[in-house]
Each structure stands twice: as structure tokens, then as C-alpha cells.
């Protein structure tokens with residue numbers, strides 16, 4: 341039974357992972373070399389707890405007190421049933437860190453990296469047991485967002501993938517299995533594809549930054565909170581569903597696809613986007629916008645089918 345989770349690296353992502361693991365009634369053994377690491381994690385967990393409670397995600401017997409902190413990552417990983425690594429996004433650092441965790445954790449324990457874009461095949465080059473290592477890529481903040489992308493490397497076993505998928509499901513996440521290692525996994529690539537076109541349209545003077553955002557947030561984004569683009573177009577096909585959508589609209593959509601831009605993020609384009617966002621944000625500070633987003637996010641999570 342999975343009971344003790346090692347959280348290695350307790351920054352933005354690690355502290356948030358620790359909060360949801362604890363809320364699900366698990367023990368967390370954490371490690372971070374920063375002198376601020378422990379205090380940051382404890383503060384983060386305390387702040388997240390009332391939200392998790394409001395969402396009904398706190399299991400019976402769960403407690404923030406089931407958090408322990410160890411300066412040595414090997415001490416946190418020893419005896420862990422699952423390891424979630426969330427150290428800095430640097431391949432050289434993760435290679436060393438994975439070698440340390442791999443040497444300390446029981447050989448059947450799955451070691452997952454939160455990495456946003458590194459390849460697990462490379463991160464595990466110094467591991468004795470690379471077969472139990474995977475990417476378990478969350479979305480910020482992991483204590484609230486259900487998606488986890490699970491990616492195996494060239495030497496990952498199917499058993500490790502199955503165990504990771506089952507573990508994330510058991511704690512109320514929505515894991516998806518990515519069958520091949522690709523840069524940025526899947527969700528970040530999808531975000532990049534949409535953003536590339538938004539930047540292109542701004543750079544070409546077709547639309548302002550604020551209106552490009554409105555075109556997502558007040559339109560398709562509302563449906564995307566409930567279902568992805570395929571199911572959305574299945575419904576756009578009426579009674580005939582996706583098959584009719586393809587018959588009717590595929591040729592038109594193909595012409596739009598063929599016309600999409602490939603603008604690059606040159607310094608000039610970056611400047612234009614930064615200025616456009618400043619105008620869009622107006623007097624709202626980043627903290628104001630964050631508070632507003634998190635409140636609304638909780639409302640959306642309450643009505644969605646997640647946990």
C-alpha cells in the first residue's frame with residue numbers, strides 16, 4: 341500500500357504536491373537544500389489546506405502534521421513508496437539527483453519527475469534502476485489541477501507506468517499516458533500551438549493582445565474547461581457528430597490550418613506582447629489577478645467531474 345511519499349524539492353511545484361499528498365491521507369517526507377525550503381513548504385501547505393478542505397478533498401485522518409523534512413534527499417527517499425521529484429529544471433542537476441534517489445529508494449518504488457520538458461531517458465542515465473523512473477508532469481498548482489502527464493523513457497517498464505497511473509488516479513488526479521518522449525510532453529505543446537497563433541495574429545496587427553485573450557477566455561476556453569477540442573467538434577457536428585463535422589467542415593478547417601502563422605518570439609515581438617499585456621492588465625496587479633484566478637478556478641473545479 342502506498343503510504344509514504346518522498347517529495348524532493350519543495351519549491352512552487354514540490355510544496356503544492358506535498359499539500360495534495362497530505363490531504364489524501366499520505367505521509368510526506370520532503371527534502372530541499374534551500375535554507376527556506378522547509379518553512380516555504382510548511383507555509384504553502386497551511387495556506388492550501390482550507391481550500392482543499394472546502395473542495396472536500398481532505399481525507400479522514402489526513403493532517404499537515406504528517407509532513408517531515410530531511411536535509412538529505414536520500415533520507416527522505418529511503419523507505420518511500422513513491423517519489424515525486426520537483427527540483428530545478430536542469431538536466432545535469434536532475435541526473436545527479438535521480439542517481440541519489442535511485443540509490444536510496446527501495447528498488448520497486450516508482451520515482452517520478454515533475455519536469456516540464458526534460459526526457460526521462462536522459463535524466464536516468466546514472467540510475468541503477470531506470471526501469472522504475474517516469475515523468476509525472478503536473479500542472480501548476482498540482483494541489484488543484486487534475487492533469488498529470490505520465491511519460492516513460494527507453495528503459496521504463498510497463499509496470500512502473502501502470503503503478504504511476506494507478507497511484508495518481510487513487511489520489512484523485514487525471515493522469516494521461518504519453519506513449520513517446522517528445523519535448524514539452526503534450527499539454528505544453530498544445531498551449532504553445534495556440535499561443536504561437538495568438539502571437540502571430542498580434543504581430544500581424546490582426547488583433548490586440550487583450551482581444552486575442554478575449555477570443556479564448558470568452559469563447560472556446562469556456563468549453564475547453566469541460567472537454568477537449570475533439571469532443572467539442574464532435575458536438576459541433578450535430579446529430580452526425582465528428583463524422584459529419586469532418587464531411588462538412590474538414591476542408592474549411594484545413595484551409596485555416598494551412599494559413600496558420602509561424603511567427604518567432606523575436607525581441608520586437610516580445611516587446612509588443614509585454615506592452616499589450618500591461619495594457620490588458622491595467623490597474624490589476626499580478627497578485628490581484630492571481631487571487632481572482634484562484635477563486636474562479638476553485639469554482640470551476642467544484643462543478644467539474646474531477647476528484
Ligand SMILES: NC(=O)c1ccc[n+]([C@@H]2O[C@H](COP(=O)([O-])OP(=O)(O)OC[C@H]3O[C@@H](n4cnc5c(N)ncnc54)[C@H](O)[C@@H]3O)[C@@H](O)[C@H]2O)c1
Nearest residue numbers: 349350351352353354374426427428429454455456478480
Ligand atoms: N512552475 C511550473 O509552472 C511548473 C509546472 C509543472 C512542472 N514544473 C517542473 O517542476 C520542477 C520544479 O519547478 P518549480 O517551478 O517548483 O521550481 P522552484 O524553483 O520553485 O523550486 C525548485 C526547488 O528545488 C530546490 N532545489 C535546488 N537544488 C536542489 C537539489 N539538488 N535537490 C533537490 N531540490 C533542489 C530549490 O531550493 C527549490 O526549492 C521543474 O522540473 C519544473 O519544470 C514546473
